[in-house]
Amino acid sequence: MGYPKDLLSSRSVIEHGKYALIAPEGLVNNVIPGFHNCIISILGSPKLGASFVDYYVTMKNGGGNKEGFGGQEEVQTFVYILEGKIKASADEKEFILEESGYLYCPPGVKMHLENKGDEDAKLFLYKQKYRSLEGRKPWVVSGHANRIEYRNYDDMHNVNIKDLLPADLDFDMNFHILSFDPAASHPFIETHVQEHGAYILSGEGMYNLDNKWIPVKKGDYIFMGPYVHQAAYAVGRENLTYVYSKDCNRDAEL
Known part of the structure; x- marks a missing residue:
């Protein structure tokens, strides 16, 4: 981008523990182990006051997370496709997710994502601990919101x-x-x-x-x-x- 052409300013508003408005212009990149050819920004997190973690992910051609995302005994995950086309897999099932596509993985199930397209894919990614309930157990869910x-x-x-x-x-x-x-x-x-x-x-x-x-x-x-x-x-x-x-x-x- 080079040097700014005006005074540095931001639309973002942060009130720790209460609320936040985070504008895309101020996002910085984070290194997340297990992801490759991806640009990732951590949005909501416990450090902000949330009980979950949200990410904005730009997945380059061939990018993904071969090691899987989530999979821990208490952690559930969700991804929503903002742009592009993603090959996803979970619990030995494969899904092709285009814009508005999504995938939910319950605790203990790893989510695998890979950009098979020529263009960048943009993802809204989430993880949170699951609060168990006796006799109840969630399952893998996938679909497209546009449908x-x-x-x-x-x-x-x-x-x-x-x-x-x-x-x-x-x-x-x-x-x-x-x-x-x-x-x-x-x-x-x-x-x-x-x-x-x-x-x-x-x-x-x-x-x-x-x-x-x-x-x-x-x-x-x-x-x-x-x-x-x-x-x-x-x-x-x-x-x-x-x-x-x-x-x-x-x-x-x-």
């Missing part, structure tokens, strides 16, 4: 949602895609125990984080901690759409 029908969010015709994982007690988390038509918003400012890591797929908006309105747009990452006020307005000419994680199906621990 899932939207449904109204809280009976609102201009806000729609997709669930990427089964609404089943075997799973202690889910991934969703939430989409706001231009000028649409949440029905109210939410305050809840769940935390989120969200990557904005399209559009622009204003996001309320801890009762502060912050401008957001495509390519931004948002971390929302437990009990932090949160809501969005979509602005501009296209839908404000993001993919995000949510912990669910478990009681609060003492």
